[in-house]
Amino acid sequence: FLNLLVPIFIAAVPAYRISAIMAADAAAPGGGPVMATVTSVRMLRYSLETELAWRSPGSGVAPKIRAYFPTGTELGDGDEIRFTRNPRPLAGKNASSQFARGLLRRGITHTVSLAAGEFEVTARAAPTKRRQFQQRLAERIGRLFDPGTSALLKGLYFGNANHIGKDTVYHFTRSGVLHILSASGSHLTTLAFLPV
Numbered sequence: 001f002l003n004l005l006v007p008i009f010i011a012a013v014p015a016y017r018i019s020a021i022m023a024a025d026a027a028a029p030g031g032g033p034v035m036a037t038v039t040s041v042r043m044l045r046y047s048l049e050t051e052l053a054w055r056s057p058g059s060g061v062a063p064k065i066r067a068y069f070p071t072g073t074e075l076g077d078g079d080e081i082r083f084t085r086n087p088r089p090l091a092g093k094n095a096s097s098q099f100a101r102g103l104l105r106r107g108i109t110h111t112v113s114l115a116a117g118e119f120e121v122t123a124r125a126a127p128t129k130r131r132q133f134q135q136r137l138a139e140r141i142g143r144l145f146d147p148g149t150s151a152l153l154k155g156l157y158f159g160n161a162n163h164i165g166k167d168t169v170y171h172f173t174r175s176g177v178l179h180i181l182s183a184s185g186s187h188l189t190t191l192a193f194l195p196v
Contacts, residue, residue: 034087035122036065038079048073051108052081064108070116078125087112134158140195153194 036052043049052065065087069075087110090100103111127135137157141150148168155163172178 033082033084035082038075038077041075065110066108068113079121080123081119082122083114083119085112085118
């Protein structure tokens with residue numbers, strides 16, 4: 001009996017959460033601009049993926065938005081932005097995909113893709129020490145090494161393969177040494193001494 005009951009309860013918790021999110025009409029903006037705070041930033045190959053905390057006026061609720069910006073957009077945690085495009089809710093028929101259900105399980109209720117002229121950064125947060133260090137390191141790597149080597153080092157230092165060009169990945173794959181691009185602690189320690 002417990003072997004049947006435990007899986008049912010385990011499956012019921014995310015199902016209940018999704019149905020609660022879908023049932024609650026997550027604040028939809030009217031025709032006015034959306035004001036939001038950036039809570040996380042991740043660079044993808046062709047876009048900048050962010051999570052936004054949406055400050056809807058007159059509501060204590062701060063729905064989460066998964067937003068995509070053009071590559072090269074300078075955004076950091078704590079920055080405040082304003083945009084006029086209405087975010088698409090993930091409830092109802094939009095929650096039919098596995099991707100949408102995964103976002104709902106994480107509490108993200110809307111998505112939006114914004115082009116270059118569709119948003120404005122209204123306030124910048126003070127950069128963290130980590131972000132300042134990364135910017136200084138990226139600048140120094142760019143000055144010291146040629147573009148190909150610099151992209152490879154940035155990818156390994158920052159743990160983001162999007163810095164590494166497709167040609168480099170292709171050549172590493174063909175030569176059978178793609179595993180070298182997977183950054184481990186020993187790789188990073190070795191590479192950290194190169195600029196020093």
